[in-house]
Amino acid sequence: MQKLFKKGIKKQAGLPPGTLIFTGEEKVEKIKINILDYKKEQYEEKVIENIEDCYPYKDTDTVTWININGLHDIGLIEKIGECFKIHPLVLEDILNVDQRPKIEDHDDYIFVVLKMLKYDRNTNELNIEHMCLILTNNCVISLQESEVDVFSAVRQRIKMSRGRIRVLGTDYLVYALIDSIVDGYYTILEVYGEKLQDLEKNLVENPTPNTLQLIHNIKRDMAFIRRSVWPLREVINALIRGESKLIHEKIEIYLKDIYDHTIQVIDTIETLRDIISGMIDLFMSSISNKMNEVMKVLTIIATIFIPLGFLAGLYGMNFKNMPELNWYLGYPMLLLGMLIVALFMLGYFRKKKWL
């Protein structure tokens, strides 16, 4: 079962706001900080050890993308907060892996919370990862829980100077990052689409209680995905409508494109939910149907043989005076009678369409 809350939530209750507590599990051994600094003609990539090493990039005229894998080091988050003058409540949200997607416009920077979805085909588990983006005038800081590199395509595009990414600013970079996360949603939904298709065959051919269990697992995962994606719509809408000076007008068309994709993802989730509820109905009726079939077999056998058995029992009685027993043709006549009864029963069942 996908947990509703990660561990550690209790620790948080009652503390003053802005108290930094990491609510997730440590998913990486060592926090990895990666810097990518570029402008049209210039490109630099490096892995740094200490967060202090990124301070110099803060006020250059280049676009700097600081990517941090691993959120459990509160000290590090505090240092970023100090350096970039981030509000303590924002830092708290970065560390709270249960925070739902949202956007906050703090004049000097925009803070975005997203959820990254991964599906582990080995354990058949959905993995929802907390992802934060901070957009300042010339820096983008992306923070994520684990080491998985979802942004390699974006990094590659910057390196290769593919498309317009090197020409445009931090807002376009943020767009590119969100875009690649939303693209990931499609992949996830496709996985579930395939799983449903596989299950559907099973449903018709051989429904087992396990089938229902699997459908319900998908249904629940879908509820969690929905919870992660629905608020994203509002987030991107706020980015489009927002009058932040950090988002330039020419980025709007790109944001609308992600908005479109988000709507389509939501649409697909709803369609999948519809399909799932239809499958549950089908399953239920196919179980009923199987029961019906079992009952029919029982009824046919019992209904034919119980009366015949009675007749046999009748002539197994030990009454002294049972004239039929002494008839020469008694036995074959009884057998004939039994055959007639059986055929009559079979005829009745055929008429009822039970055969």
Added chain:
Amino acid sequence: MQKLFKKGIKKQAGLPPGTLIFTGEEKVEKIKINILDYKKEQYEEKVIENIEDCYPYKDTDTVTWININGLHDIGLIEKIGECFKIHPLVLEDILNVDQRPKIEDHDDYIFVVLKMLKYDRNTNELNIEHMCLILTNNCVISLQESEVDVFSAVRQRIKMSRGRIRVLGTDYLVYALIDSIVDGYYTILEVYGEKLQDLEKNLVENPTPNTLQLIHNIKRDMAFIRRSVWPLREVINALIRGESKLIHEKIEIYLKDIYDHTIQVIDTIETLRDIISGMIDLFMSSISNKMNEVMKVLTIIATIFIPLGFLAGLYGMNFKNMPELNWYLGYPMLLLGMLIVALFMLGYFRKKKWL
């Protein structure tokens, strides 16, 4: 099962926006480009080989309708994009056959995505086809996946100069094209209406698991149709409200007419869904009912013959001292007793209304 996504969606994830990738299947062998150029007194129709042949029509004072069947040639789409100065993200949407219906007003042109529905009566499959319209000042470009000519009636009207189509501009042509697509929705819904009517008879007379399967297939198709039609409402509404200079005021009344039709289609979809859910309930209860009937037969037979069988067994015992066995009328008296028991049982069942 109607696929949730067409193949190729995975390729797209992570690529820079505006990268042109065709996500559908190749439905035509050779892309067909058809040009129809007209004004009040003039009419010209021709099939061209190279897209370059349509460039001259771009800035004439006639209305030019360029119809393209087949979307898999990315080069061709790129050329159109260059010639008509279409934004790369629009070109991407043209090629993405999973794009949901939408409208985009780019000052110089309006871009509309629609879904065309076809029902294949041989395979009993619903077919959803991607359809794009680009409306410029004096050109309309329509792009569709396959070769099916849905617009023949419109073409005929232009040729014959029927109605006001030759007098009015590109906006009216776009209206006429959307109108003929929406008209197609009615036909599709009528097909499903008829299928439901056929199934309904089955439901009452002879419900089989297959019946439910068929109802569920219709239900799922309905979900996909809904997904294609719902956003259309917003699209047409945006066309009506929109303040684009490309849509003239006198077209508004026609657009309102399509809007009306779209509402009616949506309305009908909802009514069909209502009917379907009622039919599923009926099916379920008719299955229960059949089971009930099976149980009754079993119960009647078993309840009558099990006690009689017991009596017969009683007098089949080999006790030395069983005086009844030696009575002269023992056997007929027992038979009489059995008859009374059976009649009593039958009376009880009649009282219970099981017979």
Added chain:
Amino acid sequence: MQKLFKKGIKKQAGLPPGTLIFTGEEKVEKIKINILDYKKEQYEEKVIENIEDCYPYKDTDTVTWININGLHDIGLIEKIGECFKIHPLVLEDILNVDQRPKIEDHDDYIFVVLKMLKYDRNTNELNIEHMCLILTNNCVISLQESEVDVFSAVRQRIKMSRGRIRVLGTDYLVYALIDSIVDGYYTILEVYGEKLQDLEKNLVENPTPNTLQLIHNIKRDMAFIRRSVWPLREVINALIRGESKLIHEKIEIYLKDIYDHTIQVIDTIETLRDIISGMIDLFMSSISNKMNEVMKVLTIIATIFIPLGFLAGLYGMNFKNMPELNWYLGYPMLLLGMLIVALFMLGYFRKKKWL
């Protein structure tokens, strides 16, 4: 089954807008045109043969009500269109009997589409009839499919000069016509209310599959009624809010009254739907319950007699060495044992509350 679409819808697809095609069935043999012309002191009623005969009334200072029964004569509709300068799309809507309720304000006239409901107690069928009203400055044209005269009360009021109808203008006449249609909805809902009450008794006393079928028929009819009434709310609201010079301010209070009635009709439809869904639940559970009862009888009989039958079978065996068979009291002792077993079973069932 109430048809989703009337016949003829296919013919329409792809035709130019404003092409006049009648989509319904011919419900009257001969179209009947009836004129009623009145002002405060003057009253004239006549049946005319040719639509041309009503032209003179077009610009008089009296209120003229032209009532047309039968829509299948396209020529007639065209003539009205020419005479009163009605837009071709409006004429198309008049002929399209599937058009949902709507209102259109074309400066010089207001066009209203309504649905008239009739319930045929002989065939137990709901009948939805297309009804159009055109309101000009001094004329009201009402068009309906069949000959049924729903407006006789209004006609009587004009004739008798009852109420304020002779004093007020065309807007009040339109109000009176809509009002009498909405009043008809109450009558229909009352019919369904009564049918449900009848069915409810059946549900408790003697549920048959037919009962469910009847409930489902009502449910479906309710879906069709809902579809006819819901949009009416918007229609009347638009009349109230509308700033047409054809609707005078003092009529507003009357329109609000119909609005109120419409809301109440919708309210009642929703309540009936609620009641219906409750009845389906009750039916289902009463079926389950009956099955349960059947099963109990079977179980009681089988559970008592199968063990007894076994005992009887035991002493019917032919082993040489079965000392009990030779006991003098073997038989009565066995009978006593059987009685004890049977009583024990009955006690168990009583404890389980199966008896």
Added chain:
Amino acid sequence: MQKLFKKGIKKQAGLPPGTLIFTGEEKVEKIKINILDYKKEQYEEKVIENIEDCYPYKDTDTVTWININGLHDIGLIEKIGECFKIHPLVLEDILNVDQRPKIEDHDDYIFVVLKMLKYDRNTNELNIEHMCLILTNNCVISLQESEVDVFSAVRQRIKMSRGRIRVLGTDYLVYALIDSIVDGYYTILEVYGEKLQDLEKNLVENPTPNTLQLIHNIKRDMAFIRRSVWPLREVINALIRGESKLIHEKIEIYLKDIYDHTIQVIDTIETLRDIISGMIDLFMSSISNKMNEVMKVLTIIATIFIPLGFLAGLYGMNFKNMPELNWYLGYPMLLLGMLIVALFMLGYFRKKKWL
């Protein structure tokens, strides 16, 4: 069954608006008119015979509350209408006991329709009573169907000059009257809450078809209560927002208080509906469960004794050559074998957790 419409609705259809027809049942023999006239230092209460006796109070500077029990005298209503210059449509609404709650602001007076709920513990029937309030500058007229005095507490407060009621005007009196009606809703809901609690115990201990019937009755009553209370929200909201000069600003806080109570009543209705739907589910599953238990008993008995019976039957056969029959220990060995089979079966059932 709570009637959907009171009798008499048919008579109304087609009549001119403002025609006064009483649609309810006569609930009182004689209409009772009660006048209460007060200002800060003055108090007068009397029962009058003729409505004309209240005319003098119309324009005094005191607050006059005219309470009328019984609506079936159309003449009386007409006289009130003339005296207070009430619009005929308002008079029609007073007489139409099916009118849903609404508010109408006619400059000189405000007209409010409410529903009073009563629960008759003897017949277990919900009673919905029509209640109208007319608020003029210095008069409040309250009209209700039956004789039940719901306003005795308010009357007492005026008499005793408790609270601020004698100081404030007609608007406060109207508030006090509505408040006492809304307070009555709580009492009704409490009754249903208790009934549900009683039923719930039954549900777990001893579900009978009657239990479901009772739950469904409550569900239906709840639908009718909902229908009476929901529109009230809008009514009170309109009073608060309304800019009528008849409602003074200092009354607003009191109206907000009733609004709050109305919301809470609606809230409670929704919670009760939730609880009811949960109880229906529980009932259904408890029926299934009982069936399951019945089936288990049958299966256990049949599965144990049918094979044993077969064995007994086997050795009851009359073959000449059946060596076992002649063994000295044949019989006890068979008994032992049967015991082993029975124990094996019991073990199997225990493993399956059927025992």
Added chain:
Amino acid sequence: MQKLFKKGIKKQAGLPPGTLIFTGEEKVEKIKINILDYKKEQYEEKVIENIEDCYPYKDTDTVTWININGLHDIGLIEKIGECFKIHPLVLEDILNVDQRPKIEDHDDYIFVVLKMLKYDRNTNELNIEHMCLILTNNCVISLQESEVDVFSAVRQRIKMSRGRIRVLGTDYLVYALIDSIVDGYYTILEVYGEKLQDLEKNLVENPTPNTLQLIHNIKRDMAFIRRSVWPLREVINALIRGESKLIHEKIEIYLKDIYDHTIQVIDTIETLRDIISGMIDLFMSSISNKMNEVMKVLTIIATIFIPLGFLAGLYGMNFKNMPELNWYLGYPMLLLGMLIVALFMLGYFRKKKWL
């Protein structure tokens, strides 16, 4: 069952507004009043006996937090009302423990009603406690029913001067109090999350009627929690949007944070409801499935042994002329025949996948 209303509600009906009546149970023996007075450099905490002792703090320049545990002393509430000039309707709401969450801005003070949730793990009961906050310029009064100290963390923060609480005013204190209540909601939901997880295992392994009962209890508790939390959203939103001079602009970001948390709590409630409804479906189907299994066992046993029993019965008949009985190999041949019949049956069941 969580009561819908606390006792005492009936007493209230019909009384004049502002009449003070305590509608809850007395949850504390002695009302406890606690004062906490602080500014940046100063801190004082004391328990007072008489409410009059807090009057001096009313107009100091320090922040004074008066915490009252126990609401049943009407005199005390009246004194507070007089001292702080609270409107009688507000006092009524303080005493009405069924009041739903709301906010009222009375220029000089803001009145907030909240619900505090507690889960008693011993009785497995949800406890909803009434909580009121009054915010004046320099005082915060918190009133709660019982003695449970939910605010100890806040008190500690003030004492230790942790965070910014000593620097900011009453608005921040109110924020801190609401925040700690909302934090409590997470804890409650986590408890229910865990209970569901425990139940889920049961559902798959060993569904009993009790399991369903437990799920339904959670479902009902969830309905009550929802009712307590939903309105909170509006409350906090009103605080944020509100233009009260009592809420300073710099508090807004903190209020937005609680708003966020509230949304997340609501979100989680909805997800839990989804999961619960899925579990009920699973339970139902697992019951069906068990029945199916029971039926299969019965059918297999009966279907194999009934025909065999019939054969045995056949040769137990006492006809004189039954040649098979005299055959030397009659008995073993019959046994062989029975074996074949049994194997055939088993094969059939295997084919049907019942084994």
